[in-house]
Each structure stands twice: as structure tokens, then as C-alpha cells.
Amino acid sequence: MEYRISxxxxxxxxxAVRDILKLTQGKDMISFAGGLPAEELFPIEAVxxxxxxVFSTGKGALQYGLTEGFVPLxxxxxxxxxxxQMKVTIDHMLLTTGSQQAIDLLVGVLTEPGDVVxxxxxxxxxxxxxxxxxxxxxxxxxxxxxxxxxESASELIAKHKPxxxxxxxxxxxxxxxxxxxxxxxxxxxxxxxxxxxxLEDDPYGDIKFHEDETYPSMFSMQDSVDGGxxxxxxxxxxxxxxxxxxxxxxxxxxxxxxxxxxxxxxxLHSSTLDQQVLHQLLAGFDLDAHIAVISKDYKxxxxxxxxxxxxxxxxxxxxxxxxxxxxxxxxxPEGLDAEALLKAAVPKGVxxxxxxxxxxxxxxxxxxxxxxxxxxxxxxxxxxxxLVEAISEFTARS
Numbered sequence: 308m309e310y311r312i313s314x315x316x317x318x319x320x321x322x323a324v325r326d327i328l329k330l331t332q333g334k335d336m337i338s339f340a341g342g343l344p345a346e347e348l349f350p351i352e353a354v355x356x357x358x359x360x361v362f363s364t365g366k367g368a369l370q371y372g373l374t375e376g377f378v379p380l381x382x383x384x385x386x387x388x389x390x391x392q393m394k395v396t397i398d399h400m401l402l403t404t405g406s407q408q409a410i411d412l413l414v415g416v417l418t419e420p421g422d423v424v425x426x427x428x429x430x431x432x433x434x435x436x437x438x439x440x441x442x443x444x445x446x447x448x449x450x451x452x453x454x455x456x457x458e459s460a461s462e463l464i465a466k467h468k469p470x471x472x473x474x475x476x477x478x479x480x481x482x483x484x485x486x487x488x489x490x491x492x493x494x495x496x497x498x499x500x501x502x503x504x505x506l507e508d509d510p511y512g513d514i515k516f517h518e519d520e521t522y523p524s525m526f527s528m529q530d531s532v533d534g535g536x537x538x539x540x541x542x543x544x545x546x547x548x549x550x551x552x553x554x555x556x557x558x559x560x561x562x563x564x565x566x567x568x569x570x571x572x573x574x575l576h577s578s579t580l581d582q583q584v585l586h587q588l589l590a591g592f593d594l595d596a597h598i599a600v601i602s603k604d605y606k607x608x609x610x611x612x613x614x615x616x617x618x619x620x621x622x623x624x625x626x627x628x629x630x631x632x633x634x635x636x637x638x639x640p641e642g643l644d645a646e647a648l649l650k651a652a653v654p655k656g657v658x659x660x661x662x663x664x665x666x667x668x669x670x671x672x673x674x675x676x677x678x679x680x681x682x683x684x685x686x687x688x689x690x691x692x693x694l695v696e697a698i699s700e701f702t703a704r705s
Contacts, residue, residue, distance in 0.1 A: 337690035343681040357587035372579030376402025380586040392527040406554035409540040422470035429665035445667035454486030478511040478632025481676040515631035516606040639673040657693035
């Protein structure tokens with residue numbers, strides 16, 4: 308039988324991170340590629356105890372649930388959002404299978420094939436896959452260390468009339484950058500005036516390395532939730548564990564209701580069992596204290612990688628030292644192609660994500676993303692040694 312594959316699916320590019328993970332299986336490979344949390348920091352005993360409490364309630368714990376998500380968990384999340392000056396009710400919230408599904412559902416509700424979506428340059432690579440699947444045109448705004456440049460956003464909005472602006476303002480993926488408060492206000496004002504919805508993706512915002520610094524969300528800056536420009540999504544994947552696959556999105560109630568209808572067509576509801584476990588976890592476990600522990604540990608791992616790179620002193624290699632999150636963004640010497648370098652690095656037993664994967668068009672080919680949260684100690688040191696060896700040999704051949 309010959310199968311007719313949808314052109315939109317047939318033209319999709321596979322995820323560079325997933326491809327690299329497959330490439331590195333079964334080898335003595337040190338990977339700086341995936342956005343993997345440190346497994347040794349997972350709150351295993353607390354999750355086990357929470358699961359025991361769920362099952363003690365009886366067989367109903369395994370039943371179908373609401374599309375919108377388990378009500379007690381949504382109520383807890385409303386409290387957590389309020390602590391960040393985001394005042395919402397459960398009607399403003401939809402629980403999803405990770406924040407990735409939240410992106411997909413919102414895009415499906417607010418756009419049509421052929422619409423334009425504005426992004427940062429560079430941006431989260433899996434969001435680019437979502438936009439491609441929905442047949443959207445991706446246009447990148449000029450960005451700097453403070454965020455999207457307002458003049459660029461205004462110009463592109465006037466030219467393209469975009470249906471959505473997608474951003475990761477706090478510890479962005481891949482750069483780790485933090486938008487300034489002033490830049491957030493400017494972009495919010497522009498999009499509000501021009502009727503362009505904003506999707507504020509915040510999977511890393513809690514993992515900050517300077518406790519005295521605050522990074523207010525754009526969602527908290529708007530005048531009201533209903534009719535507001537901003538939709539905010541986050542996840543438990545980085546703060547508890549990825550396998551629980553639970554994220555959430557908050558925003559205008561009418562749009563959230565439409566997303567719930569779309570979700571019914573996709574999967575009826577996300578795992579109610581996982582949501583009940585998270586509810587019990589939040590009821591009997593200090594998640595904020597746990598986040599403080601992993602933030603402190605990840606800061607140490609980031610500094611470890613930073614110092615190792617400084618020690619190796621590769622001529623022309625520069626990087627940005629993040630204030631939080633999970634990634635370090637680096638530029639190779641001018642003229643080197645990170646995709647070609649990866650092919651030289653893998654045989655040496657080290658992997659990373661070439662920066663070209665994070666660009667919609669005209670990629671910066673000498674860039675790469677390094678994850679510092681998964682490895683530590685001797686493995687990080689050995690991985691950096693292998694990476695520098697690959698760079699040195701690759702430079703000599705180029």
C-alpha cells in the first residue's frame with residue numbers, strides 16, 4: 308500500500324535533540340545535548356509517598372478525569388501563580404501534557420495555516436516544530452541581551468500582521484538570557500496596542516541563581532486576564548520530574564475553553580493519575596525548598612562548566628554566563644560550523660546541540676547549546692576535555 312502523508316508532516320524536520328539522543332545511546336557518551344534535569348535530585352521518596360496517598364483513596368484514582376484537569380491541583384496552582392502576582396481562577400487554567408502540548412493547543416486555537424508567528428532570534432527549537440506542523444510562517448525579531456528589540460517587533464508587526472508572538476523571556480532556551488523588565492513592558496504594550504497575543508513560555512523561571520533578583524512575568528504586567536494579551540505556560544518537568552508530563556497554561560477564559568475543546572479531540576485529558584500525584588506532592592512536600600536546592604546545585608554545575616571552559620582557553624570560543632535555567636550558549640571561532648563539529652565530537656564521546664537548530668532562517672552556524680544540569684564532576688570535566696579536543700582538531704582541518 309502507498310500511503311499519502313500530509314505535506315505538513317512530511318516536511319517536518321526531526322528534533323535535533325531527539326536525533327542526538329538516539330545517536331548517543333549505548334556508548335560511553337557524555338552528552339551536553341538534551342535539556343535533562345539531574346536524576347539524583349528527583350524527589351523520589353516524596354513522589355512515592357504522594358502516589359501511595361493517591362492509591363489509598365481507592366479505585367477512582369484510575370478513572371477518567373476532566374479535560375481541564377484535576378480541580379485540586381488547579382486550585383493549588385492558582386495559589387502558586389498568585390505568589391507571582393498572577394491572579395487567576397481555575398477557569399483561567401488548563402492542565403496539559405507538558406507545556407509542549409500547551410503551545411500546540413494555543414497555536415491551534417489562535418492561528419490558521421499561512422499565518423505569521425513572531426519569535427526571538429534564536430528560539431526554542433521544539434516550538435519551531437509546532438509552528439511548522441500548523442503551517443505557520445515564522446518570522447524572527449532582532450534580539451539582544453535584554454530581549455526582543457521593540458523597534459524590530461513594531462516593524463515586523465506592521466509588515467506581517469502576525470497572529471501570535473512566542474517568547475521565553477526568563478532564562479531563554481537556548482541562550483539563557485533574561486529580558487529586562489523595561490523590555491517586557493515595551494513588548495507587552497506594543498502587542499496589546501496592535502492586538503497580537505503573546506505566548507509567554509516559562510519552563511525555567513524558578514531555577515534562578517540569584518535569590519535577590521526578580522523577573523516579573525509579562526502576564527503579571529497586564530491589566531486583566533480576560534481580554535489580556537498574554538498567555539502563560541509552565542511545567543513541572545524541570546522542578547519535579549519530566550516523566551510526570553504535567554504542564555499548565557493560563558489566560559483568557561474564552562480561549563482556554565476553546566483549547567479544552569481542542570484537547571478533547573486530541574487526548575480527552577492528560578494523565579489524571581500524574582495530576583493527583585502532583586496534588587498530593589504539593590500538599591505534603593515543600594516544593595519551593597526543593598526548587599531552592601536544585602537551583603543551588605545547578606548554579607554550581609554551571610560555574611563548574613564555565614570554569615572548565617575558561618581553563619581550556621580555546622581561542623575564539625565565547626559564551627554567555629546564564630543567571631538561571633539549564634543552558635549555556637556558546638559561539639565557536641568565526642567560520643566554524645557546529646553541525647560539522649558535532650560529527651567530529653561524537654566519535655570522541657561528547658555531544659551538544661548545534662545552534663542552527665534554534666533558528667527559523669539564516670542560522671548562526673558557529674553557535675552551540677551546552678546543557679550543564681545533567682552531568683557534574685569528572686563527567687563534566689571529561690566532556691569539556693573531549694569537546695575542546697574535537698574543536699582543536701576540527702579547527703586544524705578547517
